[in-house]
Amino acid sequence: MKRTSVEPVKKTKLVLIGNGPVGFKFCEKFVKYRLGKNYDLVVYGEEKTPAYDRINLTKFFSDKVAEKLILASSNWYAQHKMVLRTGQRIVEINRAEKWIRTERGATETYDKLILATGSVPFVPPIADMDMEGVFVYRTLNDVQAIHDFMRPGQKAVVIGGGILGLEAARALSESGLKTTIIEVAPHIMSRQLDADSAAILQKQIEALGINILTGIKVERIVGVDNTKLVVCSDGTELNADMVVMSAGIRPRDELAVSSELKTGPNGGIAVNNYNLSEDENIFAIGECAFAAGKVWGLAAPCFEMAEVVAARLAKIYKVFTGNDLLTKLKVMEVKVISFGDALGEKDHIPLVHSDPGSGIYKRVNVSPDRQYVLGGILLGEAGGYSSLFHMVRNRIKISGSPEDLVTVNPDTASEKITNLPDDTVICLCEGITKRTIVTEIKENGLTRLDEVKKFTNAGSGCESCTSLLEDLLAEITGDQAAAGKM
Numbered sequence: 001m002k003r004t005s006v007e008p009v010k011k012t013k014l015v016l017i018g019n020g021p022v023g024f025k026f027c028e029k030f031v032k033y034r035l036g037k038n039y040d041l042v043v044y045g046e047e048k049t050p051a052y053d054r055i056n057l058t059k060f061f062s063d064k065v066a067e068k069l070i071l072a073s074s075n076w077y078a079q080h081k082m083v084l085r086t087g088q089r090i091v092e093i094n095r096a097e098k099w100i101r102t103e104r105g106a107t108e109t110y111d112k113l114i115l116a117t118g119s120v121p122f123v124p125p126i127a128d129m130d131m132e133g134v135f136v137y138r139t140l141n142d143v144q145a146i147h148d149f150m151r152p153g154q155k156a157v158v159i160g161g162g163i164l165g166l167e168a169a170r171a172l173s174e175s176g177l178k179t180t181i182i183e184v185a186p187h188i189m190s191r192q193l194d195a196d197s198a199a200i201l202q203k204q205i206e207a208l209g210i211n212i213l214t215g216i217k218v219e220r221i222v223g224v225d226n227t228k229l230v231v232c233s234d235g236t237e238l239n240a241d242m243v244v245m246s247a248g249i250r251p252r253d254e255l256a257v258s259s260e261l262k263t264g265p266n267g268g269i270a271v272n273n274y275n276l277s278e279d280e281n282i283f284a285i286g287e288c289a290f291a292a293g294k295v296w297g298l299a300a301p302c303f304e305m306a307e308v309v310a311a312r313l314a315k316i317y318k319v320f321t322g323n324d325l326l327t328k329l330k331v332m333e334v335k336v337i338s339f340g341d342a343l344g345e346k347d348h349i350p351l352v353h354s355d356p357g358s359g360i361y362k363r364v365n366v367s368p369d370r371q372y373v374l375g376g377i378l379l380g381e382a383g384g385y386s387s388l389f390h391m392v393r394n395r396i397k398i399s400g401s402p403e404d405l406v407t408v409n410p411d412t413a414s415e416k417i418t419n420l421p422d423d424t425v426i427c428l429c430e431g432i433t434k435r436t437i438v439t440e441i442k443e444n445g446l447t448r449l450d451e452v453k454k455f456t457n458a459g460s461g462c463e464s465c466t467s468l469l470e471d472l473l474a475e476i477t478g479d480q481a482a483a484g485k486m
């Protein structure tokens, strides 16, 4: 009898550098698109632990258990036939011969390479970072080191009054440290808030016991015995037991630079609209990429890039064209949301409702023809934000009077989330539409937010869509309590 032998299909070797949230998101998509049929995946991560939830890093101060942040165990990677190599930094890419080299000298060949190397904190040249008690706020190691160092009653200075700085300051203050934030810009959260809303927020944060100094620059940090002296440009000097730097981030593009790949004007690996670099075998995703004209520093757009590349490897052609920014301040009790063109960089008419006494500020920027919402800021009271944000994202016409949008509770019938089109994307990180969520709620009789998250996977990333999910659930079940809103 004639015997036929079946040649095993030769798989394409995929190497992923970076096992942060976006590298991990790519691994999830690798499973979703069943890429394992055609690709072998090897993942390199420089940190010792498998990918963890950086977005919720601050929870370490309350939970104190690092394992709770791990996104998936090493077993998960093995189960899905991926090779995970943690604690191994890649130091060289040889593009001509298609191999990479680890710090320890081992090499690995690739057919296709994906860079998901993220960012590092920007450290202005004002301090010796080896000085005891001076920290950055980025990794699990950083927060563990801060946690081990701090003692209630100590004085802490946080340099940077952006979202991360505020988050770090709140964690320190809640741990009993007398905390001061120093921000060089005229007001806190200057990339998301205008001066008036920032002033209201500042008062509320100060009421929580955190001191805030704005418009001054830290010139240097000097070690004085076991403490530090923080010296500012206006002559202010603050004594501190510890200093946390949160002065912005820089994309980690060093591997691209050393292998002569094109980068953006201010760094970041330059990629086209499906995240391919100028080398046809190298993709870049997440915070290390310069994509659609900029480097993106939030989870939702970065996760979308992982989706775009995984889909393309599965021969589904998606593109990354940018992802409307939605920023929420978590950790603080105060509700702060900034979306779309919040600061009115384009031509716009600002509609503002401000009530500093009650801590409420609402600004909605509408187009000069008053037909469309361009962006806005919601502080203290976030009612209607889901509708407003989706009116921006999906370019939905304002149906009533634009002024109604800034009244304290603008959930008019026309803007109710249930009236938004079914293909409205609710979860930006996962690209999950209203249709999918509504179907799951109805078909499975879901009544709780955690069930909706579990069934749909919505809200598993930056969690900014949580209140949208609550709104949808409440509208469908007609029960506010069931949606966890009461």
Ligand SMILES: Cc1cc2nc3c(=O)[nH]c(=O)nc-3n(C[C@H](O)[C@H](O)[C@H](O)COP(=O)(O)OP(=O)(O)OC[C@H]3O[C@@H](n4cnc5c(N)ncnc54)[C@H](O)[C@@H]3O)c2cc1C
Binding pocket: 017, 018, 019, 020, 021, 022, 023, 044, 045, 046, 047, 054, 055, 056, 057, 058, 088, 089, 090, 091, 116, 117, 118, 119, 120, 137, 138, 139, 164, 167, 252, 255, 285, 286, 287, 288, 296, 297, 298, 299, 300, 302, 328, 330, 462
């Ligand atoms: C405390 C904190 C809170 C945040 N909160 C929010 C939030 O509320 N909402 C939001 O949208 N975003 C938030 N972010 C930002 C969000 O975490 C980032 O957008 C996201 O982590 C980007 O993921 P990434 O995988 O691209 O980069 P990273 O998270 O930086 O991961 C990159 C990984 O690659 C590894 N790596 C780098 N170079 C190499 C190399 N040469 N070899 C091997 N491994 C390498 C790094 O060690 C790192 O583990 C927050 C960030 C922090 C720090």
